[in-house]
Amino acid sequence: MGCVFGREARPRSAAAAAVPAPVAEGKDEDDLSSLSISKSQSTFCNAEGGVVALESSRVEAEEEDEVGSGRAGVNGGSDSLPQRQRKKPNPRLSNPAKHVQGEQVAAGWPGWLAEVAGEAIKGWIPRRADTFQKLDKIGQGTYSNVYKARDTFNGKIVALKKVRFDNLERESVRFMAREILILRRLDHPNVVKLEGLVTSRMSCSLYLVFEYMEHDLAGLAATPGIKFTEPQVKCYMHQLLSGLEHCHRRGVLHRDIKGSNLLLDNSGVLKIADFGLASLFDPEHKQPMTSRVVTLWYRAPELLLGATHYGVGVDLWSAGCILAELLAGKPIMPGRNEVEQLHRIFKLCGSPSEEYWKKSKLPHATIFKPQKPYKRCIAETFKDFPSSSLPLIETLLAIDPAERQTASASLKSKFFTTEPYACEPSSLPKYPPSKEMDAKIRDEEARRVRAPSGRFNADGAKKTRPRDRAPRAMPAPEANAELQVNIDRRRLVTHSNAKSKSEKFPPPHQDGALGFPLGSSRYGDHPGFDLGDASFSGVLPLGGAGPTAEPADTSRLRRKKPPGGRERRKGEGGGSFQLG
Numbered sequence: 298m299g300c301v302f303g304r305e306a307r308p309r310s311a312a313a314a315a316v317p318a319p320v321a322e323g324k325d326e327d328d329l330s331s332l333s334i335s336k337s338q339s340t341f342c343n344a345e346g347g348v349v350a351l352e353s354s355r356v357e358a359e360e361e362d363e364v365g366s367g368r369a370g371v372n373g374g375s376d377s378l379p380q381r382q383r384k385k386p387n388p389r390l391s392n393p394a395k396h397v398q399g400e401q402v403a404a405g406w407p408g409w410l411a412e413v414a415g416e417a418i419k420g421w422i423p424r425r426a427d428t429f430q431k432l433d434k435i436g437q438g439t440y441s442n443v444y445k446a447r448d449t450f451n452g453k454i455v456a457l458k459k460v461r462f463d464n465l466e467r468e469s470v471r472f473m474a475r476e477i478l479i480l481r482r483l484d485h486p487n488v489v490k491l492e493g494l495v496t497s498r499m500s501c502s503l504y505l506v507f508e509y510m511e512h513d514l515a516g517l518a519a520t521p522g523i524k525f526t527e528p529q530v531k532c533y534m535h536q537l538l539s540g541l542e543h544c545h546r547r548g549v550l551h552r553d554i555k556g557s558n559l560l561l562d563n564s565g566v567l568k569i570a571d572f573g574l575a576s577l578f579d580p581e582h583k584q585p586m587t588s589r590v591v592t593l594w595y596r597a598p599e600l601l602l603g604a605t606h607y608g609v610g611v612d613l614w615s616a617g618c619i620l621a622e623l624l625a626g627k628p629i630m631p632g633r634n635e636v637e638q639l640h641r642i643f644k645l646c647g648s649p650s651e652e653y654w655k656k657s658k659l660p661h662a663t664i665f666k667p668q669k670p671y672k673r674c675i676a677e678t679f680k681d682f683p684s685s686s687l688p689l690i691e692t693l694l695a696i697d698p699a700e701r702q703t704a705s706a707s708l709k710s711k712f713f714t715t716e717p718y719a720c721e722p723s724s725l726p727k728y729p730p731s732k733e734m735d736a737k738i739r740d741e742e743a744r745r746v747r748a749p750s751g752r753f754n755a756d757g758a759k760k761t762r763p764r765d766r767a768p769r770a771m772p773a774p775e776a777n778a779e780l781q782v783n784i785d786r787r788r789l790v791t792h793s794n795a796k797s798k799s800e801k802f803p804p805p806h807q808d809g810a811l812g813f814p815l816g817s818s819r820y821g822d823h824p825g826f827d828l829g830d831a832s833f834s835g836v837l838p839l840g841g842a843g844p845t846a847e848p849a850d851t852s853r854l855r856r857k858k859p860p861g862g863r864e865r866r867k868g869e870g871g872g873s874f875q876l877g
């Protein structure tokens with residue numbers, strides 16, 4: 298598909314004349330070989346010696362000034378940013394001047410990208426597409442496909458995340474630019490590294506180049522026969538919290554911590570990935586943010602209650618859910634919708650104190666406040682967990698985000714300082730491929746094998762009962778709710794449909810984990826939560842409650858399926874093929 302967005306910016310510099318037009322207009326976007334760029338542009342965009350290196354060393358110096366703190370307040374607590382960092386312009390809003398755009402186009406970037414996302418690509422040069430050999434499709438996200446590929450320069454295996462811009466809306470491009478800017482800010486062994494970008498002037502897609510990671514924690518945890526020991530859980534959690542500590546120190550909230558976004562390589566190293574929902578935050582200069590983030594099962598109560606000023610606590614809540622999930626062997630609060638999710642939270646963690654209801658002034662407090670308070674029962678529920686894990690779970694799953702520990706403080710907790718200690722990542726077992734996608738394929742395969750003896754739908758497909766399906770966490774229904782165009786679009790949708798927020802989630806029959814009882818955990822059984830409690834009668838408010846509390850983002854959802862139908866599954870599509 299050719300570009301329909303914007304005009305190709307005319308290079309102004311003399312160097313621009315040396316940049317030939319690409320030859321690939323109209324070719325299949327999936328085919329990297331269709332992109333052709335001149336030799337003069339073939340420098341790898343890993344311009345670590347340029348802007349990235351400068352940024353990196355500056356932030357590093359700032360990070361050293363940081364003092365890890367104690368509590369994660371609703372606006373980031375004491376995990377605050379140093380003064381110098383705060384003075385930087387908001388990269389979400391700034392874009393280089395026109396002459397810089399011209400230079401970027403001269404360097405090989407497409408005009409549509411330089412025009413809208415100039416700040417994100419600043420100092421980088423696009424990598425030639427034909428220097429990668431695509432090997433396999435390894436993942437599918439809400440707005441991207443992820444491929445395993447070989448870098449033909451050095452033979453290194455990488456992951457290429459292809460972001461499509463089907464209709465090339467500026468806001469979608471800006472949104473992706475935010476992810477790139479955030480990734481460029483981060484540099485830590487437990488955070489996935491953006492190694493470069495691949496694009497062409499005419500193609501309407503962009504490839505993000507990442508180091509390749511063999512597994513993700515959700516896939517691994519769902520692999521039959523894999524049970525994590527206490528030292529292994531400590532090892533994963535230590536890495537997760539170290540990565541989060543780094544993100545938070547650099548002013549980044551991830552806002553979608555869950556197992557499938559925690560990637561693992563064959564040496565046992567865990568890296569936080571998928572910064573598509575991440576946001577920059579500055580506790581000193583509060584900006585309202587959307588509360589419609591984080592996959593439901595890992596979503597903090599303040600978000601469910603509509604908070605628009607929140608901080609690092611939202612990621613730490615998710616980390617608490619993951620810790621308990623790793624020990625329990627299954628998700629601990631698999632709610633079907635926001636009402637049920639909040640109910641599960643209150644039943645396990647207790648309902649908020651009167652003081653919290655008063656001080657927090659959360660938008661949905663009046664709707665969700667239970668008629669009678671719930672008592673906290675984490676210790677009883679998880680009585681068979683290792684005892685040193687309980688204080689950490691207690692603090693990470695604190696209802697009041699001000700009482701939730703920061704990542705830095707969590708890393709100093711008894712959980713990590715008492716025996717048995719975390720094992721070394723390199724001592725973790727070597728697992729077969731185990732992405733969440735592999736787990737889904739395995740489930741589908743198992744269903745297919747069972748199909749002959751089962752009942753069939755009218756269309757001949759085997760009916761599946763909820764308990765046949767593997768648990769699957771529902772992603773946040775929106776991604777870029779802070780972007781005005783999406784806010785406006787959602788307002789329109791809201792007013793025309795007048796649907797409740799929960800209706801935007803996949804209906805119950807699409808979710809395999811519904812009513813999943815909390816039983817038979819690795820560390821003993823704990824009761825499922827009875828949801829038939831008359832004292833909790835939350836009704837979700839209708840949309841239109843304000844710009845940051847709107848229903849599903851349509852642009853991100855729309856991108857979920859590529860035009861033209863069925864996705865190739867892992868292993869399909871003919872093995873290795875040369876791209877260039």
Ligand SMILES: Nc1ncnc2c1ncn2[C@@H]1O[C@H](COP(=O)(O)OP(=O)(O)OP(=O)(O)O)[C@@H](O)[C@H]1O
Pocket residue numbers: 435436437438439440441442443456458489507508509510511513557558560570571572573732733734772
């Ligand atoms: N560096 C990597 N190495 C290997 N696999 C990866 C890598 N990055 C992503 N993947 C795989 O691709 C999947 C989708 O990637 P990612 O989560 O970044 O995309 P997304 O479109 O932002 O997804 P989501 O819908 O979850 O927001 C991941 O769950 C993972 O299995």
